[in-house]
Amino acid sequence: MAGVDVGGKESFSLNLYPMLDVFSILIVFLLMNFSVSGESAEVSANLELPMSSIKVSLDSAASVAITKNEIVLQGGVVIPLTPNSQDVVEAYKKDGQGAIRKAYDEFKKLKAQNETLKNRQKNLGLSNSDVSTLVMQSDKTIPYRIIKRVLASAQQAEFISWKFAVQKRDVN
Amino acid sequence: MSGFKLKKRKQVATAFDVNVTPMLDLFSVLIIFLLATSVFSATGETRIEVPFLSSQPPPKQEELDKTPEKTVNITIDSKTVKYQQATTASSAIKDEIEVPLTEEGLDKIQAKIYDIRKENPKFDKVTVFTQAEVSYESLVMVLDTVRELKPGRAPIPFPADYKMPVGVDPSNLVTKVVLGNVIFAD
Known part of the structure; x- marks a missing residue:
């Protein structure tokens, strides 16, 4: 801050150049990292994803979240887990092949919706969006026993492609 | 541009002062806009495939014998990881x-897969079998090993005629990871 005596009156002028420098650097940084690649996928708050060195960012898609207490499907359907996340509650299991009845029914519904969407896109001459892939968001402590049940349920509803959500080590 | 003096023969002081306040206002608005709209994604994804039951007959053994290809299976236990190549x-x-x-330990497995890729750049698939008690964190650790190269290993480019799957980083060690034991879960 500089004081200058002009005609007997004191005036103050603030040196804004350092601030301007900082702002310029900040703008350049933000522009370099600016991404308009659509919406980022939402991650459930009740789970901790494992760390990974994967560089590909998670796209939004229909997702399944497995927390320590429950499995939450895209439509809001909740499947409770037994204490210590050992398995799904017995009543929800499907006979044979290890699938979860409720999850299987939900995936079937989703598959039917996707087929309708695909047909509409085809009729309108639009390019097909990738709706056949599901996102798995699982807490890092969840045993594969439960993950496998979800995968088997989806597989029987003809979903065979998955994106496993992870926490990136290098954020970009 | 700050105010400065121009030295002339007669030491006449001439000061220039650019008014930077409007520029500062503009920068502030721009920064707020960029901060509000940017997507700083800390969540990543790793693509997985699950085998699908097909009614088509499997390829004949004679055809497979003509052009044998290497297959890699990885089995994850709660404490160990087994690599098998056939x-x-x-x-x-x-x-x-x-x-x-x-x-x-996982670095040794990556070294094995890396050698196969060096020998055959088209090699792209690893099948992972996971035991029931293995945690999601351990599974992701192995998937990382299979896909993401450790420092010191240069990426091996895929051949020009290779069809890269959607959503896969081309610098990955392999592009297809199949979870083998999903069907008939216990």
Whole structure:
């Protein structure tokens, strides 16, 4: 801050150049990292994803979240887990092949919706969006026993492609 | 541009002062806009495939024998990881190692897959079998090993005619990871 005596009156002028420098650097940084690649996928708050060195960012898609207490499907359907996340509650299991009845029914519904969407896109001459892939968001402590049940349920509803959500080590 | 003096023959002081306040206002608005709209994504994804039951008959053994390809299976236990390499021509194991489920152990497995890729740049698929008690964190650790190259290993480019799957980083060690034991879960 500089004081200058002009005609007997004191005036103050603030040196804004350092601030301007900082702002310029900040703008350049933000522009370099600016991404308009659509919406980022939402991650459930009740789970901790494992760390990974994967560089590909998670796209939004229909997702399944497995927390320590429950499995939450895209439509809001909740499947409770037994204490210590050992398995799904017995009543929800499907006979044979290890699938979860409720999850299987939900995936079937989703598959039917996707087929309708695909047909509409085809009729309108639009390019097909990738709706056949599901996102798995699982807490890092969840045993594969439960993950496998979800995968088997989806597989029987003809979903065979998955994106496993992870926490990136290098954020970009 | 700050105010400065121009030295002339007669020491006449001439000061220039650019008014930077409007520029500062503009920068402030721009910064707020960029901060509000940017997507700083800390969540990543790794693509997985699950085998699909098909009614088509499997390829004939004679055809597989003509052009045998290497197959790699990885089995994850709660404490160890087993690497097994065979060929499509024969199910007999050609190479096998079992390592602890640690960064060092997994590095040895990546070295094996890296050697196969160097030998055959088209090699792109690894099948992972996971035991029931293995945590999601351990599974992701192994998937990382299979896909993401450790520092010091240069990416091996895929051939020009290779069809890269959607959503996969081309610098990955392999592009297809199949979870083998999903069907008939216990």
